Amino acid sequence: MSNSEKVVELLQTTYMMELETVANYLANSIHLDGVQAEEIKRALAGDITEELGHAQRLAERLKQLDGRIPGSLDLERSQELLQPPEDTTNVEAVVDGVIEAEADAIAHYRKIIEATEGSDFVTQDLVIAIMADEEHHHRQFEGFRAGYQSSLATAG
Ligand SMILES: [Fe+2]
Numbered sequence: 379m380s381n382s383e384k385v386v387e388l389l390q391t392t393y394m395m396e397l398e399t400v401a402n403y404l405a406n407s408i409h410l411d412g413v414q415a416e417e418i419k420r421a422l423a424g425d426i427t428e429e430l431g432h433a434q435r436l437a438e439r440l441k442q443l444d445g446r447i448p449g450s451l452d453l454e455r456s457q458e459l460l461q462p463p464e465d466t467t468n469v470e471a472v473v474d475g476v477i478e479a480e481a482d483a484i485a486h487y488r489k490i491i492e493a494t495e496g497s498d499f500v501t502q503d504l505v506i507a508i509m510a511d512e513e514h515h516h517r518q519f520e521g522f523r524a525g526y527q528s529s530l531a532t533a534g
């Protein structure tokens with residue numbers, strides 16, 4: 379496989395990951411219940427547009443590189459931790475799922491940055507910009523998790 383084919387494949391994977399994230403943030407932004415859930419639901423609802431925008435920019439880049447943009451039947455699914463929890467007040471499970479999904483996204487974008495080094499600066503530039511958004515999301519939800527842990531410690 380040539381390097382540019384590898385880049386196309388990596389872009390297709392991250393495109394699918396972004397769409398799965400959209401589906402799960404959308405579901406969880408409505409699914410959760412409780413006072414604690416409100417802030418998380420608001421953050422997730424706000425991120426839907428941003429993640430969809432990532433998918434759009436990745437699809438545009440795929441088009442420029444003559445790569446196929448995956449249709450719905452091509453989409454692979456893997457975000458087990460982000461499935462809406464059975465207990466609708468289990469906010470922490472969703473926070474953990476978001477942290478994992480964002481870390482996974484960051485790791486995949488890092489792969490693309492490495493694969494494009496010295497060869498495809500436009501893709502690299504795009505991916506660095508998206509990665510900055512994911513780092514922001516990751517940090518934000520790490521903050522939410524730290525908040526729970528300290529409130530649990532106080533309650534206990
Ligand atoms: Fe994203």
Ligand SMILES: [Fe+2]
Pocket residue numbers: 425429480483511512515
């Ligand atoms: Fe994100």
